Structure formats: C-alpha cells, structure tokens
Amino acid sequence: MLNIDSLEKGIVLDHIRAGSSMKIYDLLHLANLDCCVAVIKNAKSSKFGKKDIIKIEGTADIDLDVLGYIDHNITVNIIDDGKIIEKKQLVLPKILKNVIKCKNPRCITSVEEEIDHIFRLTDDSNQRYRCVYCEQEYQDKSEGTAG
Amino acid sequence: MRHLIDPLDLSVAEIGRLLDLADRIAENPKKYSQVCSGKKLATLFYEPSTRTRLSFEAAMLNMGGSVLGFSSADSSSASKGESVADTIRAVSCYADICAIRHPKEGAPLRASGYSGIPVINAGDGGHQHPTQTLTDLMTIRAKKHRLNHLTIGLCGDLKFGRTVHSLIKALSRYEDIRFILISPEELRVPDYIIDNVLKAQNIPYREVENIEDVISGLDILYMTRVQKERFFNEEDYIRLKDSYILTAAKMKNAKPDMAVLHPLPRVNEIALEVDGDPRAAYFDQVQNGVYVRMALMMTLLEVEHA
C-alpha cells in the first residue's frame, strides 16, 4: 500500500491546479503503470488555497516534457530514501508528440492511420503550438491546459 | 537526400543557383535533353491537376527521362485505403523521384519521412505549393531583374490559395519586401502566415479590400481566383466581385513596369483585354514552370550538368 503522506522512492507532482489532476493522470497514461499511484484532489495549499497532488511510487518513466506543456507551474519532486533529492523545473517542450491532436479536417493526420501527432512550439511567450503537417495552431477548447 | 516540401526547404543561395540553372536551361534547352536519361519521375496526384502534372511530366521528358503515376485518388491504391506512407515506400522501388499532389495538408511531408527517393510537394490542400513558387520567383526575376526591394500585391483568395502562402514564405527572406494583401474579409491570409512569417520577421504588410486603392504602388500584382462559393453571403460577393477583376482601366493606374502574375487557370479575374499588355506575365509563368521544374529535378537528383 502506498502511504499518501510519505513516499520512500518515487515522484511527487505537487502544486497541480485544483481539478486538473485527472487530466494529467490521463495524459501521462498513469493508468498503464503497474506501480502505486495516488491522486489527491483539493489538498490545502498555502499559495493557491486548493491544489491537486499526484504521487507515483517507484522509478516510473514519466514524460516530464508533457507536464511542462500541461502546466509548467507544477513542482516535480523526485523522492529517494523518503527525502526530496531533486526538484525539477518544468519548461515548455519544443516538440509535443502524441499529446494533443490536430483538429484541422484538411490535415493529413485526419486520414492517415498510425501517424504521430507532432506539434512544434512556435511562440514561446504565447505558448503557441502548431501542427508540423498543416501549421494550424492547437487550440484547446477545455480550460486548464497550457498555463 | 533532399526533398522540397516547404518553400523554406531551399536556402536563398540554393534558390539563386536553381534559378540560374533554370535560366540556362531556358536559353538552350537542347543542351539538357538527355541529362535525366534513364531516370523515372512518379507523379502521385491524389487530386487532379492536369496543368501541374503536365508541367512535371514535360520537364522530365525534356531531360530524356520517363514518367509514371496516377492522376486521381480513385484510380490508385489510395482508394483501397492504402496510407501515403505505404504508397511512397512502394513507389520508391519504381521511380527515382516523385511529385505528390494531395488534398490533405502535410501529406508530402508524411511521404518524405518514408521515402527512399526525393519527394516534391506539388500542392497539399490549402497549404503549400513550392514549385509554383519557384516558377513565380523565376518570372519575377526575369521581369524585375531582382527579388528584393519589391512591393507585392497579392489579390483574391488568400485564405485557401496555397500559391500565395508559399510565395509569401519564399519572398519574405529577401531584403526590403512589403506585401499588400488584397482580399475580402472572409478570405484573408491564414494566421500562421501572418504570425510565423510576417510578424515574426517584421515584414511590412497591409490588408485591404480593393485593388484600385493600392495598384499604383505595386511592383508585382499576383492575382488568384476568388470563387463565388467562398463568400459567406451573396451580398458581399456582389459588392466585391468586380473589385477582384483586373481590367485595362485599372491597369492604367499601375506602374509602367509592374508585372501581373497568376498561377492559372484563370476564370474571369483578369479581363482578356489585359493579355496584350506587356506587363502581363502569366503566360511566361507556364513556360518558366517547366524550366524551373527541370532545374529542380536535376538538383534533387544531383545530376551533373556540363
């Protein structure tokens, strides 16, 4: 059993915007991991009032680039021996592969099977990603993604 | 191996060399009549475009090579659901170089990732059309003797006009270029061109609705077709339709050395009376298109030329 208060070895994603932990759970494909994963929603936060936390036990290979895209304010704590041994700074990834999907119906990704959906960061300050095939900007209709 | 998918795949220096070669071919086509003997061009046209396909095929035949291919998706394996990736892997075994026209944007890029032979984008959806751009650049250079210090008016359907998108990308790398974008509100240049090309490089541009207001300042007027069905409402079409027809009367206000280009086919956006005007360069483009495709294929195939 994973103790949600302490973790011997693993990764803690802290300061997740309250309510977006399940989205991150899906985007990181955490359901596919066979180790213990704890999702804590609406934890108290001195900074934000409320926050979500995800704790992953073990040495799972997590795509931190993707996390940088979802929310670069998330704190990534690497835990070993019950202590934080590393705090990772998240950055906006230059390339996103199979994280978001192109919605342009004129794009080759709308018909070609087994094609990677690849987006390139074209505007750092506005966090703008464009499909490498059709150059259309990705626009997420739901709230709480890149931010 | 080199491909030509996006106009920016070629550097300014490479474009210069390619246009020089195209000029030499134009001067003495016979000299190049066997440079590609034994080479095969595959034309993979998933949507019909007889003009572009013939231009590619003529170019290869002019160099002593041969051509094979298909000219609509229903006569090809695409109709059986084969992916572009699989088609190109097979075609790589039959041909030495290929030109792809596809209704979906990015299809040639996808193909190039799986290809064993050079891929040329012959038009993908509303996205890019780089060989038309080489044709346009050759024509502009022939008419104006330069590719810099130009004010270029682009008129018509700037939203879906892939020739326009490619031309803006290509010309934006030359010094002192300004664009006047003439279109109805609904058919303006897509934001990725505005953001990634024009704003990103601080290139001066204006968006206007009427040719008359701006024609006197242009060095180049690039006309494209506006289809009635592109308008969102009939009223706008009626209000604007005449402003997108280039007539002799409008040409009176243009500079005496302005050049009028059009990727063809035209429907009614250039009145026939303009054809005899020495500034009309759109029929030169057709011939230039063959020379420039010859030069391009020689370059991508790394064919030696004496």
Ligand SMILES: [Zn+2]
């Ligand atoms: Zn796309």
